Amino acid sequence: MKYLDEFRDPELASKLLAEIRQATTRPWAMMEVCGGQTHSIIRNGIDQLLPEGVELIHGPGCPVCVTPVEMIDRALEIAARPEVIFCSFGDMLRVPGSRRDLFAVKAAGGDVRVVYSPLDAVQVAADNPEREVVFFGVGFETTAPANAMAVHQARERGLRNFSMLVSHVLVPPAMGSWQYEPLVRRYGVPIVITGFEPLDVLDGIRRCILQLEAGRAEVENAYARAVRPEGNLPAQSMLEEVFDVTDRRWRGIGDIPQSGWNLSEAYAEFDASRRFAVEDLTVPEASRCRAGEVLQGLIKPSECECFGRECTPRTPLGAPMVSSEGACAAYYQYRRLDQGAVASHG
DSSP, rough: OOOOGGGOOOOOOHHHHHHHHHOSOOOOEEEOOOOOHHHHHHTTTHHHOTTTTTEEEEEEEOOOTSSSSSHHHHHHHHHTTTEEEEEGGGGGTTTOOOOOOOOHHHTTTTTTESSSHHHHHHHHHHHHHEEEEEEEESSSSTTHHHHHHHHHHHHHHTTTEEEEEEEEOSSTTTOOGGGGHHHHHHHHHOEEOSSSSHHHHHHHHHHHHHHHHOOOOOESSSTTOOOSOOOOHHHHHHHHHEEEEEEEEEEETTEEEEEEEEGGGGGGBBBBHTTTTTTTTTOOOOOOOOHHHHHHHSGGGGGTTTTTBOOOOSSSGGGGGGGOOOOHHHHHHHTTTTTTTTOSOO
């Protein structure tokens, strides 16, 4: 297939669904890890088309969603300083901290700017040598290479007024498939690498069920048009140079060993947490928000008492309602009327 529309072909989708129904003989539960896949599933009603007993569990696959409250508060503390130009992707501006968000800092006079690439923030630093420029580096492996390159370029260009607030979380890198083999061997469950379009997701579900029904546990790459076994070697080399693997706290989940990246000692001077002395800032999770349970797959978003009422995209209690890849946002946009939730804001 050459064109995007081909990955949404309803006839091909019907054939894949027929194969799934034919292969399924017992209940199965499987988790999609990526928030983009969650939105594809909910938007296209894929979960409602599957055989009875086949459940899709929405995983913590949105880096914005798993950014802990304390990291947001560190960003707010830095962004409010008059000498700072704080640069971020737009989806982070409404993520709530313990008391406010980056939009509130901007409204109060903070110089908060939306950029579309970390390299844009590097250029802002070059254009404003008298100001401290901080980029909020959030994401999984897919965004980490560009962030690593930004820090690398800042050092190459001698931009001592540039730093990065790093909140990278780590799953076996999406740049390749070999890293998933140890997980399959350890836990005895199949892992299928898929894309984000409806046919990608359906094919991934089909392959998982075929393995489960046959009692197999293997890594399958159903996304060969984008993922190679060895991955992107230059990108991996850049990551190894700039970042070190570290323990990381995930919002609503807690501390997970070796699940994130920090800047390596060779690039420590560009660490905004150190530069602005906010490393020790910690705050508790919001008590009413059940985002942690959503991110762990323990509840569906609509099972939260605040969903569509106190918690909406305009008045979010947690990041999964803010992010364009958050499960709560997907349910609010495509499923809230079906679930009987009444939004307090239209």
